[in-house]
Amino acid sequence: MLSQLKQFNALVIGSSGSIGQAFVEHLKNMPNCSNVIGLSRQSAPSIDYANPSSIQEAADALSHEGRFHLIIVATGILHTDAWSPEKKLLDLNEDQFMQTMQLNALGPGMCLQSFAPLLDPEFGVMACLSAKVGSIEDNRLGGWYSYRASKAALNMLIKTASIEQKRTRPNNCLLALHPGTVASALSRPFKGDQIGRTPRDATSDMLQVLLNVTSNDTGKFLSYQGEEIPW
Ligand SMILES: NC(=O)c1ccc[n+]([C@@H]2O[C@H](COP(=O)([O-])OP(=O)(O)OC[C@H]3O[C@@H](n4cnc5c(N)ncnc54)[C@H](OP(=O)(O)O)[C@@H]3O)[C@@H](O)[C@H]2O)c1
Numbered sequence: 551m552l553s554q555l556k557q558f559n560a561l562v563i564g565s566s567g568s569i570g571q572a573f574v575e576h577l578k579n580m581p582n583c584s585n586v587i588g589l590s591r592q593s594a595p596s597i598d599y600a601n602p603s604s605i606q607e608a609a610d611a612l613s614h615e616g617r618f619h620l621i622i623v624a625t626g627i628l629h630t631d632a633w634s635p636e637k638k639l640l641d642l643n644e645d646q647f648m649q650t651m652q653l654n655a656l657g658p659g660m661c662l663q664s665f666a667p668l669l670d671p672e673f674g675v676m677a678c679l680s681a682k683v684g685s686i687e688d689n690r691l692g693g694w695y696s697y698r699a700s701k702a703a704l705n706m707l708i709k710t711a712s713i714e715q716k717r718t719r720p721n722n723c724l725l726a727l728h729p730g731t732v733a734s735a736l737s738r739p740f741k742g743d744q745i746g747r748t749p750r751d752a753t754s755d756m757l758q759v760l761l762n763v764t765s766n767d768t769g770k771f772l773s774y775q776g777e778e779i780p781w
Contacts, residue, residue, distance in 0.1 A: 552675060553761040557584040558619035561612070561668075563597060563661055566590035568734030569679065570624035572749035576757055577620075587612065599625070599657030609664035617670035620760060623661050623678040627653040628697050628736045635694040647696045654700035659707040662724065666715065669722050675760055680704055680726040680771065687780040705771055705781060712769030723763050726771040727756060728779055 552558055560577045564570040565588025577586040591598045595608040628635060633646045658678045666676050683694055684701025705726045712724040731737060733746040747755075755774040762776070771779045 551762050551764050560586040560620040561618045563589045563623045564625035567624055568749045572753040576753050599653050605660045606664045618668050619670050619674050621665050621676040623658045635697050637693050642695050650696035650700045655703035662711050673721050675723045677725040677727040682728045685779050709769050721765050723765050723768040728773045730774045
């Protein structure tokens with residue numbers, strides 16, 4: 551587990567977001583984190599899921615940085631100026647569904663493809679931020695069709711990649727991680743500022759989980775408290 555490594559290298563994809571920024575700050579202050587790199591649409595190299603080739607180009611640019619022991623994908627979308635999560639089936643539409651799928655499922659999936667090979671084969675953890683509302687079994691309230699479907703699709707991509715990696719990279723751990731409700735631009739229209747934890751508290755909790763998982767945990771959907779969430 552990462553907590554037992556004397557030194558580790560970390561990478562945060564989506565470092566411009568509320569949760570991504572807080573991860574970078576925490577990791578910078580950890581004595582055993584020797585290097586943390588943040589990637590976003592504004593960084594150099596940059597990653598923009600609207601330009602999928604930017605993902606592999608960024609991975610190629612970082613390939614000389616040495617192996618990473620922790621990679622966190624903290625990108626995501628829930629609403630834009632043009633649309634909000636659907637309240638009813640009648641609200642389902644192609645633009646919102648396709649954009650949400652591209653940003654929440656395909657983009658992080660392509661990050662798994664391009665960046666998981668940069669994990670240290672001796673031990674490395676790659677976690678993508680998912681959401682409990684992507685759990686099919688836990689879906690009690692309905693609504694939020696595109697967001698729920700995109701996180702369920704992301705979870706399937708992570709689980710499937712973890713099965714493949716068990717054969718090729720048995721010491722790596724791929725995870726779907728639920729941050730809980732966190733005050734951020736993403737959650738603000740849904741009272742996230744009032745009911746959510748601060749990004750600092752949320753990332754502190756999630757780092758406790760990430761520092762203590764082992765390769766046996768690969769393919770799990772974990773909450774910020776380390777509990778397994780049903781698919
Ligand atoms: N906040 C919550 O309550 C909550 C709850 C459950 C799950 N989550 C998940 O946690 C993750 C982070 O959420 P957050 O609250 O930190 O949201 P946020 O502050 O809105 O951050 C979103 C991040 O996604 C990036 N992004 C947006 N469009 C992109 C694109 N086309 N290409 C590449 N990156 C793009 C943003 O980059 P720019 O700065 O360039 O826009 C930003 O770094 C998301 O996956 C979200 O679903 C959050």
